[in-house]
Amino acid sequence: MKYLPSSSTTIRIRAILALAGLAATGLTLSAQAGDWRQFRGNGTNSIALNENLPTELSGGSVAWKIELPGRGLSGPIAVGQQVVLTASSGYAQDRLHIISFDAETGETQWERQFEATGRTGCHPKMCVATPTPASDGERIFAFYSSSDLICTDLAGNLQWYRGFGAEYRNASNSLGMSSSPIVIGSTVIIQVESEAEAFAAGVDTVTGQTKWKIDRPRKANWTSPTLLPADNGRPALALLQSSAGLSAVDPETGNVVWTFDSGASTIPSSLVVDGTVIIPSNGLTTVKPSADGTAIESVWNSSNLSPSTPSPVVINGLTITVNSAGAISAGDITTGERLWQLRLKGKFSGTPLASNGHLFFFNEAGYAFVVRPEKEKGEIVSELDLTETILSSPAASDNALYVRSDAHLWKFAQQR
Amino acid sequence: MNRFTIPIATLCLIVPAVADDTADAIQALQSVGERSAGTVDARTAVQTLKQGGADNLLPVLKAFNGSSLLAKNWLRSAFEGIADAEQKAGRTLPKGDLLAFVKDTSESPSARRMTFEWLLKRSPQLEDQLIPGMLLDPSPDFRRDAVKRLIDQASATKDGAATDLYAKAMSGAVHEDQVKTIAKALQDAGIEVNIPRHFGFLMAWKIIGPFDNKDQKGFPVVYPPEKTLDLSAEYEGQLGNVKWQPITTEDDYGVVDIGKQIENYKGSLMYATTTWQSEMDQAVEIRLGTPNAWKLWVNDELIFEREEYHRGTRLDQYKVPVSLKAGANTILVKICQNEQEQSWAQDYKFQMRVCNRTGAAVLPVTRAAANSTPRKEIR
Numbered sequence: 001m002k003y004l005p006s007s008s009t010t011i012r013i014r015a016i017l018a019l020a021g022l023a024a025t026g027l028t029l030s031a032q033a034g035d036w037r038q039f040r041g042n043g044t045n046s047i048a049l050n051e052n053l054p055t056e057l058s059g060g061s062v063a064w065k066i067e068l069p070g071r072g073l074s075g076p077i078a079v080g081q082q083v084v085l086t087a088s089s090g091y092a093q094d095r096l097h098i099i100s101f102d103a104e105t106g107e108t109q110w111e112r113q114f115e116a117t118g119r120t121g122c123h124p125k126m127c128v129a130t131p132t133p134a135s136d137g138e139r140i141f142a143f144y145s146s147s148d149l150i151c152t153d154l155a156g157n158l159q160w161y162r163g164f165g166a167e168y169r170n171a172s173n174s175l176g177m178s179s180s181p182i183v184i185g186s187t188v189i190i191q192v193e194s195e196a197e198a199f200a201a202g203v204d205t206v207t208g209q210t211k212w213k214i215d216r217p218r219k220a221n222w223t224s225p226t227l228l229p230a231d232n233g234r235p236a237l238a239l240l241q242s243s244a245g246l247s248a249v250d251p252e253t254g255n256v257v258w259t260f261d262s263g264a265s266t267i268p269s270s271l272v273v274d275g276t277v278i279i280p281s282n283g284l285t286t287v288k289p290s291a292d293g294t295a296i297e298s299v300w301n302s303s304n305l306s307p308s309t310p311s312p313v314v315i316n317g318l319t320i321t322v323n324s325a326g327a328i329s330a331g332d333i334t335t336g337e338r339l340w341q342l343r344l345k346g347k348f349s350g351t352p353l354a355s356n357g358h359l360f361f362f363n364e365a366g367y368a369f370v371v372r373p374e375k376e377k378g379e380i381v382s383e384l385d386l387t388e389t390i391l392s393s394p395a396a397s398d399n400a401l402y403v404r405s406d407a408h409l410w411k412f413a414q415q416r
Numbered sequence: 417m418n419r420f421t422i423p424i425a426t427l428c429l430i431v432p433a434v435a436d437d438t439a440d441a442i443q444a445l446q447s448v449g450e451r452s453a454g455t456v457d458a459r460t461a462v463q464t465l466k467q468g469g470a471d472n473l474l475p476v477l478k479a480f481n482g483s484s485l486l487a488k489n490w491l492r493s494a495f496e497g498i499a500d501a502e503q504k505a506g507r508t509l510p511k512g513d514l515l516a517f518v519k520d521t522s523e524s525p526s527a528r529r530m531t532f533e534w535l536l537k538r539s540p541q542l543e544d545q546l547i548p549g550m551l552l553d554p555s556p557d558f559r560r561d562a563v564k565r566l567i568d569q570a571s572a573t574k575d576g577a578a579t580d581l582y583a584k585a586m587s588g589a590v591h592e593d594q595v596k597t598i599a600k601a602l603q604d605a606g607i608e609v610n611i612p613r614h615f616g617f618l619m620a621w622k623i624i625g626p627f628d629n630k631d632q633k634g635f636p637v638v639y640p641p642e643k644t645l646d647l648s649a650e651y652e653g654q655l656g657n658v659k660w661q662p663i664t665t666e667d668d669y670g671v672v673d674i675g676k677q678i679e680n681y682k683g684s685l686m687y688a689t690t691t692w693q694s695e696m697d698q699a700v701e702i703r704l705g706t707p708n709a710w711k712l713w714v715n716d717e718l719i720f721e722r723e724e725y726h727r728g729t730r731l732d733q734y735k736v737p738v739s740l741k742a743g744a745n746t747i748l749v750k751i752c753q754n755e756q757e758q759s760w761a762q763d764y765k766f767q768m769r770v771c772n773r774t775g776a777a778v779l780p781v782t783r784a785a786a787n788s789t790p791r792k793e794i795r
Binding site for chain 2: 157209210
């Protein structure tokens, strides 16, 4: 049984490619319903457009709930009719799992296990399966805290295996690594950054060979690369964040095109919406690339929109951040002025998802919140207690919402 | 010539060819290297092995021994691909052969465990049949399961038999959480437990310092103890002349706490050394835990170094394979403290043990000899 893209999926992939062209006009790359191919979605901005997600969460909105074979803070990704997830298990968390589920039924299509080649020690709150996998629509790229980067095809056949933790033996953080890979064109981009060793690399999606590897600041860093979509003839760039700031990197060569040097957070990651780069730096700072794409200009900075662990999101003209007390702050996307705050319950690790005018939050205690943000205020629309620790970020695909705990993967959809 | 002659002759030609294909395919998987070397051949090899079906399962498993970890992951992929396809096709796996493989402790622990878990999917009763006999297995996973069963039995036992079960469990335990559970139960029953010897911690050291590590600049500096290990020498240190001093730890988990036992000299570094008497030439693991930057030498050879400060510490944080020679082996460690002021960044300590890949202690000659005398305590 093969799980290759169906003809309808192929059409959708073509549509995505067409939409990539639209990104040049300012639309974000995640402007297609369907796949959710990497951490924070195809556009790495947590925005799912053209989805009809259930906003009244209740037991009835749970389409299925599947038991998982291992722990994980990684989020699910969706490719065609497959939902793919990673997990880690074993006393030393050195068993690396990749699991593919049928999106419709939740049935396990295939599971592959590997043995970590790098260090697997983590803070107890983290685990080896913390980075979210990525896909180019034909392959899965599963990355782990051990710096193992594993590529399979959609049927689970191993395509190549890179043990970056074995190739570079100090490429680890004793608290664990969390940076998720992203795919731009034919390159998988990873950040492996700790005090002992730090680099970013572009890996060929087909061969697994290193296209480029650049030194990065030797500081602990848990952020993930961000996509700066192609614009006005300029190709897409990868934005690499660190305590030093942000570097825009050519995904084909690793050449740095421009830098933002004012420092940035090492946990929440940047995002790009309509050509504006929103950086967790001194609160929130926004910049815009120049017309020729080789420099940036500041837009605004707001010190009272500082995010904690979850990355910021943008919805309805608002920047949304979550602080360490579980309060969300909404700022005006054009000025950075804080407009309102809304306190939710508990602490948050996962980044919320923005779709059909709503925000979908999952706190560490397993409470789901659906919030409708408007210019003047935010309102909690519904809540659901999933009763399990959730530290991951949700995904959206084909009108369904997915989230995982250490033990389960849930699918939420409109009740039929 | 009867009508079977030609097919039989053909078969004779085909069978060795298939075996050669299998061997070549396995060789391709064993040849994969870092940086994606050999990947194209490996992909083809997996397809070849899958086409051979269940007959190739055992050759794939046997190839784990002696293969690199990277190659093992390709072999694992081939095994799972074949097993998955066979089961989805409604065919059964060659249970007898696979079961014999699981029981053969000379085979790769990780391959045996993977095989066991595939067999469990269809034969869950195997867990009860096999695990109790795996208390001293080379696979830490099998050991863990066997120890867990004994702990569970002991905790459900009310009389003195519980102590015997805990003591038996301790003989196979290699994981910290299980050792702690067992040790507490035994100690509560009035039985002494020698945890340092159970894990093989190095408890007695000579230490010298502090040397300067202000602004974390001391890590690459080659101070005199790195040049010549002279335990009678005296050197100029960070705060005056320094010389080697004995230091021992009484900590159950072998923690040498420089900050508490000596002083938390901020922006400093210390060297500690000990001698480990090996009964023979042998491959072992030195396992280290420290929140500080460190370097490790064995017999004057720099084995590993890591410049990371205060990102947590735990038992077996670092597993470093080393080759020991028969007789005296010199272990030297450099431990560096920085100048961070946060409360969680004040530890200046390390713990080190010698064990095999399973995690079971490998004891030096003197302690091994002592272990042969009757003892009331349990390690």
